[in-house]
Amino acid sequence: MKNARGVPAVTSLPQSPQDEADHRVRRYALTMTIRIICFALMVLVQPYGWYTWVFGIAAAVLPYIAVVFANAGSDSTETIAESPVQEIEAPKPEPIAVEESTDPQVFTIREGRRDES
Template identity: 60%
Template sequence: MFRPKRPSATSLPQSPRDDESSRIRKYLVTMGIRVLCLVLMVVVQPYSWYTWLFGLGAAVLPYVAVVLANVGKDAHETQPERPELSLPAQPGSGTPAEPKVIRVAEAPRLTDQPHDGVAGPAPEHPDGDRT
C-alpha cells in the first residue's frame, strides 16, 4: 500500500514573503543599473559607440526588470516526486489488470404510452426477450 511521505524542511517551497523580497531586490538592482546607464550616457565624453550601448541598456532594462520581477520560484520545482500508482497485476500475467468497464444502455422509448402517465407494454430487448 502507498504511504505518502511527509515533506522535509528542505523540500518545502520558499515562503511568499521571501519570494517577494527576492523579486523586489532583483527589480531594484536592474533598475539601478538602468539609472547608471542613463547617467553614463550623458556624462561620459566624447560620445561614441558606448553611448549607444548605454542608451540601449537604459531602454531595454525596464522590460528585463519587470520580467525578472514577475518570474517567481516554481512551487512544483521543490516538491518531492511521488511514485507512480498503478493497478494491481492479474495473477500470472506481467501486465497491469484491465479496469472493468460497465456499459449502460438506454432502453428504447415507448411510443404507445397513455396520456395518464401509466406505462404501456414493456419494450422488446435486442435479444428478443421482454423485460
Template identity: 50%
Template sequence: MARKEPEPIRITTATRSHSDDIAGRQRRYVISMTIRTICFLLAVVSMGHWFMWVFLVASFVLPYVAVVIANAGVSPDPGGPDEVLPDFTTRSLEGPDHA
C-alpha cells in the first residue's frame, strides 16, 4: 500500500509586500486627488449655479478623505488558511498478535 503524502498547508493570510502596499496607497491617493481637482475645476466653471457649492465642498473634503484612505492600515489578502485537522485515518500502532 502506497503512503499518501500530506498536502502542504497554504498560507493565504499573509499581508501584501511593502512595495505593493505603498503602490496601492499611492494609486488611491492619486485617484482621490484627481477627483478633487476635477471637482474644483467644475466649481470654477459653474460659477453662479447652485451645484457650484456641491463641487466646492467636495473639493475641500476630498483631501481629508484621500489622506485617511491612503493611510489606512495594511489589509491582508482575502481568504484564510485551510482548516488543519488531525488525520485519524492513518494506521495506529497495533499490539502484539495473540493468535
C-alpha cells in the first residue's frame, strides 16, 4: 500500500498540545524550584561572600528565564520526517496463457421437481 504524498507518518507527527504544555509547565516548575533554592542559599549560607551575590543574581534572573522557556513552544517550521514504511513495488504478473477453444464451456442448470418421501 502506498502512502499518499503529503500525509505524515505517525512517527513524524509533532508532540500533542497537551504533552507540550505539560512539558513546559514541568520546565517552569523546575526553574522556579532552582530559584527558591538559590534564594534560600543566599540567605542561609554564612559567612556572606561573593557566592551570596551569585545566588542573589540567579534568584533575580531565573524568573525571566523560566517565563521565556515556558512561553517558547515547539518550532512549527520543523520538516516532516520521511515515513519509516518502505514502499515495495509488486512484481508485474506474467500473463496467463489461455487456450482458445472453439466451443465455449457453458453450464446449464435445470430445476426439477423435488421428490417428497
